[in-house]
Every structure is written in structure tokens, then in C-alpha cells.
Amino acid sequence: MLGSVVLLGGWTLAAATGLLPRQTLAPPWTVPTTFWELAVHRDLWGHVAASLRLALVALVIGVALGVTLALFSGLSRLGEALIDGPIQVNRSIPWYVLVPVAISALGIDDTMKITMIVLCVYLPVYLNTYASLRGIDSRYVELAETLALNRWTFIRAVVLPGALPGFFLGLRLAATGSWLALVIIEQINAAQGMGFLMAQAQSFGQDEVVLVLVVLYTVFGVVSDFLLRALERKALSWQKSLGG
Numbered sequence: 001m002l003g004s005v006v007l008l009g010g011w012t013l014a015a016a017t018g019l020l021p022r023q024t025l026a027p028p029w030t031v032p033t034t035f036w037e038l039a040v041h042r043d044l045w046g047h048v049a050a051s052l053r054l055a056l057v058a059l060v061i062g063v064a065l066g067v068t069l070a071l072f073s074g075l076s077r078l079g080e081a082l083i084d085g086p087i088q089v090n091r092s093i094p095w096y097v098l099v100p101v102a103i104s105a106l107g108i109d110d111t112m113k114i115t116m117i118v119l120c121v122y123l124p125v126y127l128n129t130y131a132s133l134r135g136i137d138s139r140y141v142e143l144a145e146t147l148a149l150n151r152w153t154f155i156r157a158v159v160l161p162g163a164l165p166g167f168f169l170g171l172r173l174a175a176t177g178s179w180l181a182l183v184i185i186e187q188i189n190a191a192q193g194m195g196f197l198m199a200q201a202q203s204f205g206q207d208e209v210v211l212v213l214v215v216l217y218t219v220f221g222v223v224s225d226f227l228l229r230a231l232e233r234k235a236l237s238w239q240k241s242l243g244g
Contacts, residue, residue: 026208031215034208042197048216051182051194058114059178062121063171070126074133074163075155087126095119096184108189120181124173132166133159168232175224179217 013019015027026034038044069087072079099116106112136159186195194213201209 022207026211028211030208031212034212035215038197038209038212044197047193047197050192051186052220054110054113054117054186054193055178055182058117058181059121059175061114062118062178063125063174065118066122066125066170066174067129067167069122070129070133070163073126074130075159084130087123090119091123091127095181099185099188103188113185113188113190116185117178117181120177121174124177125167125170128166128170128173129163130166132163135166136162164236168228168235172225172228172232175228176221179221179224183217 012028015022015029035044069083073083073087074080095116098119102112102116106115182193183195183198186193187199190196190199194216198210198213201207201213
């Protein structure tokens, strides 16, 4: 927090004294007035709603896909053999280099955009959930065998709760990744959305509009991470209880 305040103060001072020319970066005091202009005259909230819809749909699909693949891979040797290898290969390929392939296969509508964001989202969910599933303490396995727990009871009572920390870490990374992907993917032949506004502003040299949109992306990313951290603390409160 302190670092952000210092950065903002330095930026304001540099802009006010002329050390940072307006042509290089718009001064921070242009943000409120430009925001108001966008909200009143350029349907900012309609574009924000379009972006939120894309991000949310892709996040839900990506999280569901990542969790499903992690469960199959983490709880079954056959699943691991079939799933983990290809995903590790996918992990080594930056998702954005697949954009031309996705455009050729799916066109340039929302289906392609959602698909590309899903590719960015599901990986952190899968990797962290899978790692947590594989990292369950062997003592719990021995205890389950001693108590003669059936497989379903063991998974429900031990494995899934033990995998929650990894899942929430992956979920937070996925939420951040969905916003990063949205910035890029919405600038591809879009007719609405924050990325569309940003592409237009860049074309016309409207740095103050770009700045407002960067601030909005940042706010949405910080708020989503804050909400997920609050949900994580609530869901994992049992860990503190067990820790005394």
C-alpha cells in the first residue's frame, strides 16, 4: 500500500513539474474527468458489463475444467497417465501464441475469446489442485486404512479438504489471469468491451482514456483477489482450529 502511495505521489510530482511530459504519460488528475466523460458520453458501463460477462463466463468454465481434470489426474493413476502429460506440454506453450489457431478454428466471435481466456484460467487451477492432491500426508492414508474407511469417505473427508489450499491458490491466480487475458483478447476485432475502448484510444492517441481503463482493470483485479482471499479464509478456518 505504501509503495502505491509513493508511486502515485512521484508520478503526480513529475507530471506537475514537467519532468514527465503529457505526451509520454497523461497526468493522474486526468483520470476522474476522463472517467466521467467515458461514463456519460461513451457508454462506459455497457463496455464494462460486456467485459465482466466474458471474464466471468470464462472463469467459471476454466475453474470447472481445471478442478475436473485435477481430480481425475490426482485421484487415479490412469487419469494421471492420460491427462497430466498433455497438460504439462500445454503449460510450456504461452496461451497467446494459440490465438491465430483459435481464430482459424473458431472465428473471431465471443466463443473464441472465451476459449482463449479458459486456456489461461484452467492451468493454475489444475496445477495447484493437482499438487495438493498429490501432496496429501501419507499418515492420513495410513490412518484411513487403519479405520477401514472406504475410498469415497476417504476422498470426501480427507483428500478434498486437504486439497482446498491449493485450489484457492489456483483460483486466485486464475482470477488474475482472466483479467490479463481479457486485456489482450478483447482487442481482437471487438465491437464492445473495455479492450475495445482501449484499442480505440490507442489508435487515436488518447492516453488519458487508456490510463482510465488500466485503472479499472487494476481495480477489478484487486477487488476480485480481495473477495477470493476472504472466501479462502472462511473456507479454511478449520486449519487454524486444528492448529490450536
